[in-house]
Amino acid sequence: MARLSPIFICFRGPQALNDSFGHVAGSSCLAGDTVHHATLWRRDHPIDLDTFGGTASSASRVNRKDAVIGDYVLSDGTVHGFLWQNASWTDIGSLGGSVTFPAALNDSNVVTGQSDITSDLDPVYGIPHFHGFVWQAGVLTDFGPIFGSNFNYGNAIDAAGGRRRCALDFVESGLCAGPGCAASWPC
Numbered sequence: 001m002a003r004l005s006p007i008f009i010c011f012r013g014p015q016a017l018n019d020s021f022g023h024v025a026g027s028s029c030l031a032g033d034t035v036h037h038a039t040l041w042r043r044d045h046p047i048d049l050d051t052f053g054g055t056a057s058s059a060s061r062v063n064r065k066d067a068v069i070g071d072y073v074l075s076d077g078t079v080h081g082f083l084w085q086n087a088s089w090t091d092i093g094s095l096g097g098s099v100t101f102p103a104a105l106n107d108s109n110v111v112t113g114q115s116d117i118t119s120d121l122d123p124v125y126g127i128p129h130f131h132g133f134v135w136q137a138g139v140l141t142d143f144g145p146i147f148g149s150n151f152n153y154g155n156a157i158d159a160a161g162g163r164r165r166c167a168l169d170f171v172e173s174g175l176c177a178g179p180g181c182a183a184s185w186p187c
Contacts, residue, residue: 023040023041023042023043023062023066024040024041024062025038025039025040025041025059025060025061025062025068025070026038026039026041026058026059027039027057027058027059027070028046028048030048035051035055035056036056036057036058037049037050037051037056037057038050038051038052038057038058038059038068038070038072038082038084039059040059040062040066040068040084042066049068049070049084049089050089051072052072052080052082052089052091053072053074054072054073054074054075054080055072055073055074055075056072056073057070057071057072057073057082058070058071058072059084060102060103061102061103061104061105062105063105063106063107063109064107065085065107065109066085067083067084067085067105067109068083068084068085068105069081069082069083069084069092069102069104069105069111069113070082070084070102071100071101071102077098078098078099079098079099079100079101080092080093080094080100081093081100081101081102081111081113081115081135082102083102083105083109083111083135085109090138092111092135092140093115093135093140094115094116094140095115095116095117095130095131095133095140095142096115096116096117096118097115097116097117097118097119097128097129097130098116098119098128099115099116099128099130100113100114100115100116100133101113101114101115101153102135103153103154103155103156104154104155104156104157105157106157106158106159107159108136109136109137110134110135110136110157111134111135111136111157112132112133112134112135112154112155112156112157113132113133113135113153113154113155114130114131114132114133114152114153114154115130115131115133115140115142116128116129116130117129117130117131117142117150122150122151125151129150129151130150130151130152130153131143131144131145131146131150131152131153132146132152132153132154133154134154134157
């Protein structure tokens with residue numbers, strides 16, 4: 001077992017593990033700072049992925065090719081998702097609201113997650129509507145309302161190749177008992 005050191009001081013810790021090389025994604029802080037930076041640990045050595053021009057960032061997944069996804073906060077409070085690979089990053093965009101969270105990444109760098117579709121608050125739930133998405137090669141595709149629900153998100157994606165499917169969670173549709181439902185969806 002290896003001990004992960006923070007970049008310097010504060011350490012929020014690991015969020016994901018690359019099962020090919022044992023590389024870990026998470027967040028850490030620079031010396032004298034309390035701002036979290038997305039971090040990739042390669043062979044127990046931290047690599048600062050920076051804040052992408054925002055006020056903070058965190059890495060949430062790493063794939064077998066060492067591509068990393070996560071989110072970063074801008075000075076206006078909006079949250080964007082990113083894909084980082086080979087020392088460069090890409091903002092994955094938004095479906096129209098102020099928050100986008102990537103949740104899963106496969107080895108072809110296809111990302112799924114959730115994005116607000118508006119900044120207006122739902123009168124019942126008090127939060128903006130959000131939809132699941134798939135992002136690939138710069139194109140962000142909205143899953144739309146799943147079974148009538150405007151509260152759905154992609155939380156897993158299958159391996160590279162073939163006919164891609166995402167695992168989705170959704171609420172508010174009236175089609176299932178309990179607080180939410182799950183489905184497998186082409187993405």
